[in-house]
Amino acid sequence: MLIKRWGLCPLVLSLLVLVAGCSDNKGKADAKAVPQVVVMEIKPQRVLVSTELAGRVSAFQKAEVRPQVNGIVQQRLFTEGAVVNAGDALYRIDPALYQAAAESAQAALAKAEANVLPAQLRAERGKLLFAAKAISKQEWEEIQATYGQAKAEVDVCRAALKTARIQLGYTTIVAPIAGRIGKSSVTQGALVTANQAEPLALIQQVDPVYVDLTQSSTELLQLRERFSRGQLAQAGNARAEVQLQLENGALYSQKGTLQFTDITVDESTGMVSLRAVFPNPEGQLLAGMYARATINEGADENALLVPQLAVLRDVKGKSSVFVLGQGNTVTRRTVVTTEAVGKNWLVSEGLKPNEVVVVEGVKALRDNMLVKVQARRSAAER
Secondary structure (H helix, E strand, O other), rough: OOHHHHHHHHHHHHHHHHHHHHHHHHHHHHHOOOOOEEEEEEEOOOEEEEEEEEEEEEEEEEEEEEOOOOOOEEEEOOOOOOOOOOOOOOEEEHHHHHHHHHHHHHHHHHHHHHHHHHHHHHHHHHHOOOOOOOOHHHHHHHHHHHHHEEEEEEEHHHHHHHHHHHHHHHEEEEEEEEEEEOOOOOOOOOOOOOOOEEEEEEEEEEEEEEEEEEEHHHHHHHHHHHHHHOEEEOOOOOEEEEEEOOOOOOOOOOOOEEEEEEEEEEEOOOEEEEEEEEEOOOOOOOOOEEEEEEEEEEEEEEEEEEHHHHHHHHHHOOEEEEEEEEHHEEEEEEEEEEEEOOOEEEEEEOOOOOOOOEEEOHHHHHOOOOHHHHHHEEEHHH
């Protein structure tokens, strides 16, 4: 009996050790089940609100050079691609016919002026004769009418001479604006007409230049609503500052200003047109060039920024974060993000200042889960 009893002791001891080992492993597993996270307290800060839009460069001024009279081009007086000033002579059309017309009009005016003097003298004598009742009233009226016709003929001839001189002046085609002129569509000896469809050349003023942008009407309404609520304040000058990114990805060295926003919405696209003005002293921006513009539209003095890694999105696209509460318990909170600011999201709804948000380890979390705070990150470590 004693041998049997003592023979069972090793077996009992082994069972006790095994039970104790299972309890210890269970405790370690429970400890590992509590996820470790990194959190950050959300502090309000000043953030410039910007919008990135696509657009194209267009000339500040543009003028098509066209003939206003018919004729043969005698000379081209400019170099293609050169800068011209307003009033510079660009083409010369054969002026012979228009010179002859001007001389003919000048002669007709001289003849009309010569006819005025006899009619005037006849009118003066007729006035005396009519006063002395030497002529009838009808004869006196005819004398006055003749004198009036002679003066009117002078006015007609003067107008004809003026028109002829204008036509003669049009034989020299001048630049209507200052700017850079493109290629010429005609050469010496070409016949041009006043109503031709093709312009002779195109002049564009490219310093400064316009950048025409488009923005959805929805975004524009949201922005104006934020201004009306006082969430945004005008940053700096009354006109918003614009930064331009070129086709090759480089930033344009000069900053522009937003000049105006259109008052109508394109019914087919739901977009609103905007126009910015940029200085272009070196001619780097060319008309028709594609660019992306970043418009600094205002400043949010109490912006709440959350790191992008801390924001989760469901299948419907709704955003949420895990907020640390009492007892190190996290709660999933739905938030509204408006735009990206660097590596952060700007949150407009769903968070309050000084709340603590989980920024690392969010994928393993569930609502109302107990967590262990491994580290606290400051706003400067975003």
